[in-house]
Amino acid sequence: MSRQIPAKNSLTLSERDTRERETVQGKVLFTDYRGQECALLIRKDRLTAARVLSEIAGRIGAIYIGKIKNMVKNIDACFVEIADREICFLPLKKAVFPYLLNRTYDGRLVEGDTLLVQVERDAQKNKQASVTAHISLSNDYFVISMGSRQISYSAKLEKEKREALRKRITYLFTEGVIARNGELIQEWDNLLSACSAERLAAEHISTELLPLPPTGCIVRTKAADAVDAFLQQEPLQKYFFALMEEYARLLHRARYRSCFTCLKEAPGAVEAVLQELADGQEYQEIVTDNEKLYQKLQDYCESHEDSRPLRLYQDDLLTLSSLYSIESRMETALGSRVWLKSGGYLVIEPTEALTVIDVNSGKYETRKGNEEAALAVNLEAAEEVALQLRLRNLSGIIIVDFINMAQDSSRTQVMNLLRQLTGRDRIRTTVVDMTPLGLVEITRKKTSKPLREQLRK
Numbered sequence: 001m002s003r004q005i006p007a008k009n010s011l012t013l014s015e016r017d018t019r020e021r022e023t024v025q026g027k028v029l030f031t032d033y034r035g036q037e038c039a040l041l042i043r044k045d046r047l048t049a050a051r052v053l054s055e056i057a058g059r060i061g062a063i064y065i066g067k068i069k070n071m072v073k074n075i076d077a078c079f080v081e082i083a084d085r086e087i088c089f090l091p092l093k094k095a096v097f098p099y100l101l102n103r104t105y106d107g108r109l110v111e112g113d114t115l116l117v118q119v120e121r122d123a124q125k126n127k128q129a130s131v132t133a134h135i136s137l138s139n140d141y142f143v144i145s146m147g148s149r150q151i152s153y154s155a156k157l158e159k160e161k162r163e164a165l166r167k168r169i170t171y172l173f174t175e176g177v178i179a180r181n182g183e184l185i186q187e188w189d190n191l192l193s194a195c196s197a198e199r200l201a202a203e204h205i206s207t208e209l210l211p212l213p214p215t216g217c218i219v220r221t222k223a224a225d226a227v228d229a230f231l232q233q234e235p236l237q238k239y240f241f242a243l244m245e246e247y248a249r250l251l252h253r254a255r256y257r258s259c260f261t262c263l264k265e266a267p268g269a270v271e272a273v274l275q276e277l278a279d280g281q282e283y284q285e286i287v288t289d290n291e292k293l294y295q296k297l298q299d300y301c302e303s304h305e306d307s308r309p310l311r312l313y314q315d316d317l318l319t320l321s322s323l324y325s326i327e328s329r330m331e332t333a334l335g336s337r338v339w340l341k342s343g344g345y346l347v348i349e350p351t352e353a354l355t356v357i358d359v360n361s362g363k364y365e366t367r368k369g370n371e372e373a374a375l376a377v378n379l380e381a382a383e384e385v386a387l388q389l390r391l392r393n394l395s396g397i398i399i400v401d402f403i404n405m406a407q408d409s410s411r412t413q414v415m416n417l418l419r420q421l422t423g424r425d426r427i428r429t430t431v432v433d434m435t436p437l438g439l440v441e442i443t444r445k446k447t448s449k450p451l452r453e454q455l456r457k
Contacts, residue, residue, distance in 0.1 A: 026283035047329040052454040053269040058122040063264040095133035097147040141223040149183040149218035193241040289320040344377040352398035386421035395446035
């Protein structure tokens, strides 16, 4: 007697589900993956970035009053204590204009000096956290940074767009008497609006008695898109003045707080991950199936005046993970092989010292000697390498072995494309050169763990 097997219920995506699954303009998803809260950026049906929230919630960006424990001249660095027995590494090149609190700066640092420092990298494995004495504060449009008087512009902007923005910003700043000859005027009266000055005075903060260290400004990428929408000067200047007002409060508090005080906490996990995933990568909507995260995301959007849609996904029949095939996307992001549309593929192998990426011709194997075929695969591989660096959060030394090309023009074309694409990365990435053996050397600054390590419990 045969056993009857019950038929399985099939699930067909509705028109609404199909429409929601569309990711051409980009979506940031906040959901659980293997028991951990994750944020994923899906754009044009590709997973382009993924982070574990528990790993993002570090102390990068936190500002402390630290004390120099000892100077190490042979490596041009010193070690700063930011909390009881917590020592951080400070390169002297990142302390050219420190904000000292125990004495007037005379061009040198000595043991026992108390100064403001900001965490740049969390402690990892056997390495201590790294800090900088060049404090910076930022919002969506500007970065105020200590240590330089220059007004500079995001390196992610194309040359023509940067020049157009420079003219517009120069006009706004000069008309507002904020800058002169490409530098911020180093006087509080010029850098604060009348309303800001009144608010500070009401808090008994006197800028006349508050030393202003060398301070510069970076105009961020988002300002290029927003500046044309501002019909008057005030809206853009408003964001600048708000940042300078926060800067004045920070310096004032520092003069009346004790050593090891944390003057500014690091951004929360939600804020940090949105800034990291969205910087330079467009997204249209934020979606989550976690009610607690939904509330935090609401608070973030309100405080940052982010008008993009935020949606709480609720569907008993089709989970958010199933709708966007998160499981398979993450398996691909963690695998060693990445296929290209041309039929070639990448093999990505992290080691203790460096990461090796090998470009293989795959289905082009029979045409291996064809220069045009090799160039086509290498150009596609260059785009994929730039994406995988961000997606997997690879850092340190990366070696890419492209398919051999005989012509210098082909190699130049691949290198130019790789430099252009990695230049958009919010984390400093440098394409060094191509060796005589055809190996491309890349370095990427390490700020947090690779994605694979983030997912290890």
